[in-house]
Amino acid sequence: MIPPEFDYHAAGSVDEAIGLLTGNPGEAKVLAGGQSLIPLMKLRLASPKVLVDISRIADLSYIQEKGDWLVIGAATKVNDLNDSKLVGSSYPLLADAAAHIADPLVRNMGTVGGNVCHGDPGNDLPACMVALGAQYVVRGPKGNRTVPASDFYQDTFVTALDPSEILTEVQIPKAQPGTGGAYLKMERKVGDFAIAAVAVQLSVDAKGTVTRAGIALTNVGPTVLNAPKAAASLLKKKPSDADLLAAGKLAAEAAQPTSDLRGPADFKRGVVQTLTQRAATLAWSRAGGQR
Amino acid sequence: MSATVHGGIGQSLGRKEDARFIRGKGNYVDDIQLPGMLYLDFTRSPYAHAKITGIHPENALKIPGVLAVVTGKDLDAAKLAWMPTLMSDTQMVLPIDTVKFQGQEVVAVVAENRYAAADGAAAVDIDYDPLPVVTDPVKALQPDSPLVRPDKEKKSNHIWHWETGDKAGTDDLLKKSEVVVHQDLYIPRINVSSIETCGCVAQFDAMGRLTVWMTTQAPHAIRTVFALVAGLPEQSIRIISPDIGGGFGGKVPVYPGYVVAVVAALKTGHPVKWVETRMNNLMSSSFARDYHISADIGCTKDGKLTALKVKTIADHGYADAAANPSKFPAGLFHIITGSYPFQKAFVEVDGVYTNKPPGGIAYRCSFRVTEAAYSIERLIDEIARKVGMDPAEFRMKNFIPPEAFPFQSALGWTYDSGNYAGALKLAMKMIDYPALRREQAERRKKGEFMGIGISSFTEIVGAGPSHTFDILGIKMFESCEIRIHPTGKVMARFGTKAQGQGHETTYSQILATELGIPAENISIEEGDTDTAPYGLGTYASRSTPTAGAAAAVAARKIREKAQKIAAHLLEVSPDDIEWKDYKFQVKGVPEKSKTMADVAFAAYTNPAPGVEPGLEAVDYYDPPNMTYPFGSYICVVDIDKGTGQVKVRRFVAVDDCGTIINPMIVDGQIHGGLNMGLAPALYEQITYDENGNIRGNSFLDYLVPTSMESPHWETGKTTTPSPHHPIGAKGVGESPTVGAPAAIVNAVIDALSPLGVTNIDIPIYPWKVWQVLHDKGVT
Amino acid sequence: MASTAIPRLTSPLPIKGAARRIHVTINEVDFDMAVEDRTLLVHFLRDVLGLTGTHIGCDTTHCGACTVLLDGKPVKSCTVLAVQVDGRKIRTVEGLETGGKLHPVQDGFAAEHGLQCGFCTPGMMMTAVALLAKNPNPSEDEIRRAISGNLCRCTGYMNIVKAIQHAAKTQGGKS
Structure with a gap:
């Protein structure tokens, strides 16, 4: 399998990359790690005439806490999340997800920016970002703008990103004491896109009462799905088994799965329910909640 | 000493x-680089059944580096558009006017390099008139079904009927049996998916001598086939199988790519390389299985087996291109009486055409032996359950005893040697079977689903004695x-x-x-x-x-x-x-x-x-008899009630392959075979929608198990030499693929049996288990 | 058979007029080569440089037969463009043996029967080399996770796990 011909450009800066995108309207695609784009091109399902490689741009690869945010550069490799002590110790939701994106080799090329802005409902990081309340810094010909993750995803492969824009940074609210998250993913086999996956991020007070909740779902709809009712149902509670079950049911209701090779829709709803219960349980205990 | x-x-x-x-x-086919070598690629059919109304190679030929295109009509001029199969059927090299399955090779493109060949294959325009499609062999047998092979004299999708055993006696004994279980089992279409796909390099020298480096498991047979089909003098053909990256039966057949590469080498005077992509391999290389089985098994009320009756529909795709060197159209399927001395047995199989790729091949077993072993070992569990006996106890009660060998099976095979109880006893000891049953009882009280599955299979390998096996008349x-x-x-x-x-x-x-x-x-x-x-x-x-x-x-x-x-x-x-x-x-x-x-x-x-x-x-x-390796496997599974996920907790495999030549290699063969038994039980299958579109034509959806799905295999051995083999050896590479699926499925059904479940067709995906749990009000 | 011209066989891969030059270090040797933009790294290694130990098994980034080390990290070379590795270091299976001495991972695979047909083996070994460099004493579970992007059809993975454990032991916990 061989990609069709294209012209490759290694951009030296974000502005140069934006210039290339603007100069080749409708024909240019950003190449970061290439782990989604190159397979599509080999299958000849995508045939951009111009590829703009942003992986050589200095300072697009970092994971650090800055002010109120954990900021992650768009070209950061997914495996850098796995290797990051900061992520491992303070952002368990991200750590869970990063360990289950594709396979370890793909994670060495695939980037955080690519995963969050590709727009495939099977990508794992978007649900994490929605649950975490993250926002994306996007730069285009007119400069920077910030888009909340929950507003970013519009349809399958359709995002708030304009073709002339580049996502440069992911900003996640800085972990505070009493926060915790979990990402549970059910796959047909390791390395697969999810049958369904659930991201849960909770904040609890000293008594273990939930003060903030985010729940989002992977691969059970045209895009990542926010499940605000499920999240809201946990607020002001030290969630009991019945509360967790209720949250699971609300998440299942929020899912919009279709029947496919991964299973029928009602099964996927059932999986969402189960994974939500379990992820919420884990997130609550990671946040410091105790029975 | x-x-x-x-x-x-x-x-x-x-x-x-x-x-x-x-x-x-290593030196694999795609590693071979010859001076002046050209590359071959194919434009393939997007339709499962369609009339070709026009082929337009002009755009392809404009691409720099593209040298030539070859169509079915070109081959027809040399009487090479069709080739014979081993089963006295015919299959296309390239279609002259009609395509029969999605992914079929239609036009070959020859180019200076693989990039230009791929570009050329993408640029050939072909006009099609779609025809009605049939993918379900049961529907294919109905009178109003689309006809897959109108070129055949018999205007029906029915290819052949084959039966063996005592039909009347079996019916009679089943009627008299105190306990009878009926079970339908579907064994889906799968693909061997060796990590190396198929390919070749064909070269003619100045003397007109042909050398083909080829991914073939049977180089001499290929040489003779080429001589017979292409009319080349056999001494002018040299077939070289270099290192081969896995075969499992998938590299036995002759594929169109090999033939077209030879033709292209002849026509261009240059060496020509053809190497399949994975997608091509999954779409058009030979499949395995696709058996629709319906069986009745009987026993006395105290659990003594009596009779076995099996009716099967074999889906062969658009041609019976089975890599089956036996004189039986269903291969060695009548080993289905397994490790048990049935008094009477009867098997019938009907081969059917559908709009799918032709085949099939064995997938790491002797032809149709896994289908047989899977069926009998599933049936044994179901009838044991109906009688109310533990499946181990039921097997022990019914095994052919060691002193009965050589043993004549109800369907005519002469088993050379065996000690089935010995293997099962060892497996039960290794896994501590009584403790597992106690644990299971405890877990059931807590509402948990843990299952224990046994498979005590008998294989038949070593084809074969010349009275029963040949390829184009050449003895095996x-x-x-x-x-x-x-x-x-x-x-x-x-x-x-x-x-x-x-x-x-x-x-x-x-x-x-x-x-x-x-x-x-x-x-x-x-x-x-x-x-x-x-x-x-x-x-x-x-x-x-x-x-x-x-x-x-x-x-x-x-x-x-x-x-x-x-x-x-x-x-x-x-x-x-x-x-x-x-x-x-x-x-x-x-x-x-x-x-x-x-x-x-x-x-x-x-x-x-x-x-x-x-x-x-x-x-x-010329072997005097087949050899009959055997073994007993025990699998333990845990089922996640919330998701339907099946987790193989333990798997103990006791194999007896007669004299062991290299224990390290035997263990390695068993591990690999077990993994290829796990695969169809829980992961792999190829399906088609009603329009004949293949679902799962890459490793994204064709679920080859990784190191994470594959459990930590535990192996044990007994040694019962073959009495007729010079060193007493029997063969081992395939036993675990034959034996493992039933152990895994029996474990899942055992776990779910309190709910009244008697079967879930493989592969047992989580959604199938979840649906059962959901329907029964568990989840 | 419709055909055009006689072949112009100058390179195993196409190189357009405006080909790009890349500078890449492969197994400690520097190469300065012209490639077409769309050339996949695996084809560059195999067809241009003749390093055929790196294999192609699936085309869709699933099997890992094409695994090489890119600046020390295992990646699937069928899903990397040759132009993407300009200025970087590649190590392939051919670069494991140094000074006539096999790498402990190579010894481990032979000693524990960690290979059968040998087709997935180079990729599997490259992943193992990277794992041991990062984690000199991996558990069975860590090994299984690390190699979960490399498919093997022959071994059932058991002896691959043992082979990597064997290599970890002979490396004495050092990479």
């Missing part, structure tokens, strides 16, 4: 072939040619061809023991039809039963001659010489002896009077 020879039978000798593989110096013997050089070093050549089995090592070990020459001094060569003796190749676990036997017999021929030379050297009569402790000794005077190396030197420098010089032998071995 008895004498030993380095690398002899029974030693875990490190593999000789590894030296090149661990350095990345196997060959070994041994040359001992003057310095006592050995070159041995075989008609088989390894694809990972380690023949270079195990054959050396047989010869080391038989010749008294250390394995390190023995070189093994296979796969080049110019140098190797004629043989039928490697599949169906036949290499050790047939070529391994040929090695021993050829070595014994050498010993016979060598004994005369040794007698000459020791100045005694040959009758006074005995072969003992890997040496020729004067009887009763062990200090007077000659080694095989001594004799070899003398054979070239000082042969006995009247003895011709040299020390060589060749043997063509």
Whole structure:
């Protein structure tokens, strides 16, 4: 399998990359790690005439806490999340997800920016970002703008990103004491896109009462799905088994799965329910909640 | 202390072939680069059934580097558009006017390099008129079904009917049986998915001699097929199987790519390479299984088996291109009576055409043996449950006893040797079966779903005796040619061809023991039809039963001659010489002896009077019978109620393959075979929608298990040698693929049996389990 | 058979007029080569440089037969463009043996029968080399996770796990 011909450009800066995108309207695609784009091109399902490689741009690869945010550069490799002590110790939701994106080799090329802005409902990081309340810094010909993750995803492969824009940074609210998250993913086999996956991020007070909740779902709809009712149902509670079950049911209701090779829709709803219960349980205990 | 020879039978000798593989110096087909070599790629059909109304290669031919296109009409002019199958059917090389399955090769593009070939294949425009499609073999048998093969005289999708056994007697005995279980089982279409796909490089030299480097498990058979089909003189054809990246039966058939590469090499005067992509491989290389089985099994109320009746529909796709060298259209499916002495049995199978790729092949077993073993071992569990007996106890009660061998099965096979109870006892001990049953009872009280599954399978391998097996009339013997050089070093050549089995090592070990020459001094060569003796190749676990036997017999021929030379050297009569402790000794005077190396030197420098010089032998071995490896497997699964996910917690495999040549290699073969038993039980299948669109044509959806799905296999051995094999060996590479699926499925059904579940068709995906749990109100 | 011209066989892969030059270090040797933009790294290694130990098994980034080390990290070379590795270091299976001495991972695979047909083996070994460099004493579970992007059809993975454990042991916990 061989990609069709294209012209490759290694951009030296974000502005140069934006210039290339603007100069080749409708024909240019950003190449970061290439782990989604190159397979599509080999299958000849995508045939951009111009590829703009942003992986050589200095300072697009970092994971650090800055002010109120954990900021992650768009070209950061997914495996850098796995290797990051900061992520491992303070952002368990991200750590869970990063360990289950594709396979370890793909994670060495695939980037955080690519995963969050590709727009495939099977990508794992978007649900994490929605649950975490993250926002994306996007730069285009007119400069920077910030888009909340929950507003970013519009349809399958359709995002708030304009073709002339580049996502440069992911900003996640800085972990505070009493926060915790979990990402549970059910796959047909390791390395697969999810049958369904659930991201849960909770904040609890000293008594273990939930003060903030985010729940989002992977691969059970045209895009990542926010499940605000499920999240809201946990607020002001030290969630009991019945509360967790209720949250699971609300998440299942929020899912919009279709029947496919991964299973029928009602099964996927059932999986969402189960994974939500379990992820919420884990997130609550990671946040410091105790029975 | 008895004498030993380095690398002899029974030693875990490190593999000789590894030296090149661990350095990345294996020589696979796609590694071959010849000066001036061209590349071949195909434009394939997007339709499962359609009339071709126009082919427009112009855009492809405009692409720099694209040299030529080849169509079915071009091949038809040379009478090569169709080729025969081993099953007296015909299949297309390239279609003249109609395509029969999605992904079928339609137009070949020849180009200077693989990039231009791919561009060219994408640029060929083909006009189609879609035709009605049938993908379900049951629907295909209905009178109003679209006709898949109107070229056939018989205007029906029914290909053949085959039956064996005593129909009336079986019906009668089932009627009289106190307990009868009926069970339908579907064994889906799967693909072997060796990590290397298929490919070849074809080259004609200036003398018109054809050399084809090819991913084939049977180079000599291919040479003869090419000679018969293309009309080339057989001495002008050389087939070379270089290193092969896994076969499992998928590299037995002749595929259109091989034929077109040869034609393209002839027409262009350049070497031509064709290598499949994975997607092409999943779409058009030969499938396995696709058996729709309906069975009745009977027993007495105290659990003594009586009769077995099996009706099966075999979906062959658009051509019966089965790689089946037996005289039975359903291969060895009538091994389905398994490890049990049924009084009566009857099997019938109907082959059917559908708009799917042609086939099939075995997927790491003798043809249709997994289908048989899976069916009987599933049925045994269901009837044991109905009688209310533990499945282990039920099997113990019914096994063919060791003293009954050789045993004539109800469907006519003569089993060579076996100790089925011995294998099951060992497996139960290894896994502590009683403790597992106690744990299961505890867990059931807590509402948990844990299952224990047993499979006590009997295999049939080593094709095969000439009365039952042939390829185009060529008997299924196997060959070994041994040359001992003057310095006592050995070159041995075989008609088989390894694809990972380690023949270079195990054959050396047989010869080391038989010749008294250390394995390190023995070189093994296979796969080049110019140098190797004629043989039928490697599949169906036949290499050790047939070529391994040929090695021993050829070595014994050498010993016979060598004994005369040794007698000459020791100045005694040959009758006074005995072969003992890997040496020729004067009887009763062990200090007077000659080694095989001594004799070899003398054979070239000082042969006995009247003895011709040299020390060589060749043997063509026609096995007197098949060999019947067996084993007992026990699998433990835990089911996640919330998701339906099945987790294999433990898997104990006790195998008996007769005499073990290399324990390390045998263990490795078993691990790999188990993984290919796990695969169809829980992960792999290829399906089609009603329009014949393939679902799952890449490794995204064709779920080859990774290191995470594959459990930590636990293996055990019993040894019951084959009485008719020269060294008592039976063959092992496929037993676990045959035996494992039923153990896994039996474990899942055992877990769910309190809910009244009696079957879930494989692969048991989580959604199927979840649906059962959901329907029963558990989830 | 419709055909055009006689072949112009100058390179095993196409190189357009405006080909790009890349500078890449492969197994410690520097190369300065012209490639077409769309050339996949695996084809560059195999067809241009003749380093055929790196294999192609699936085309869709699933099997890992094409695994090489890119600046020390295992990646699937069928899903990397040759132009993407300009200025970087590649190590392939051919670069494991140094000074006539096999890498402990190569020894481990032979000693524990960690290979059968040998086709997945180079990729599997490259992943193992990277794992041990990062984690000199991996558990069975860590090994299984690390190699979960490399498919093997022959071994059932058991002896691959043992081979990597063997290598870890002979490396003495050092990479």
